[in-house]
Amino acid sequence: MKRTIVRYQDSTRINHWFVALLFVFAGLSGLALFHPSMFFFSNLFGGGSWTRILHPYFGLLMVFGFVFLFLQVWRENIWTRNDTEWIRNSEKLLRGDEEHMPPVGKYNAGQKAVVWVFAVSLLVLLITGFMFWRPWFDGVFPIVLQRVAVLLHALAAFALVLSVIIHVYAAIWVKGSVRAMTRGTVTEGWARRHHPLWYKEMRGEK
Ligand code: HEM
Incomplete structure (x- = not known):
């Protein structure tokens, strides 16, 4: 069996999938309100009025969930000089030459x-x-x-x-x-x- 390393705790994963689900709800209800050609998405939320009522709450819940996720990961996402170097070399990655990229x-x-x-x-x-x-x-x-x-x-x-x-x-x-x-x-x-x-x-x- 392959040896594994823990990358995320259960709570972080639940938090992540909560945000992802709310993103889908907020996104689809938002698209329904954005243009008549996508209004059919409102059928998923109980019609036009309900879509209008629910969309802001989906958005609020998504942001609420994201705050907790962000608080857990922001430190590890701080930009460093190594990252600028990585971006400069990114075409190597696209060529499949990951070995010669700055270490991550x-x-x-x-x-x-x-x-x-x-x-x-x-x-x-x-x-x-x-x-x-x-x-x-x-x-x-x-x-x-x-x-x-x-x-x-x-x-x-x-x-x-x-x-x-x-x-x-x-x-x-x-x-x-x-x-x-x-x-x-x-x-x-x-x-x-x-x-x-x-x-x-x-x-x-x-
Ligand atoms: C179906 C949709 C999604 C999939 C399949 C997905 C998949 C993943 C995976 C596999 C990771 C782990 C990456 C790693 O540790 O290297 C990750 C991390 C993460 N995801 Fe998602 N994700 C989705 C949607 C979202 C959404 C909608 C958000 C927020 C708006 C989000 C925010 C994050 C954050 C903040 C991390 C931590 C990684 C970091 O700090 O760079 N994800 N996701």
């Missing part, structure tokens, strides 16, 4: 960038969403500001969806990653190959 710790620069895009876009979605949440904040913000907020809300949603697509694609592309979030463990070979500095750290080596 728990997360590579691509993963780190995605996590920061998640954080910034969710913050923008939260702030702008409040600004035009009519039943609760009607008249609080001038209409011009509300219009700007609608535009920024859509742009932030676009950035979030795009980064989640990259996140999921990378998780599937780097074979052996998905089990980190399903079982909580990765094989030693996976860790040695993709995150050598983290592997050494886990083995108590300098």
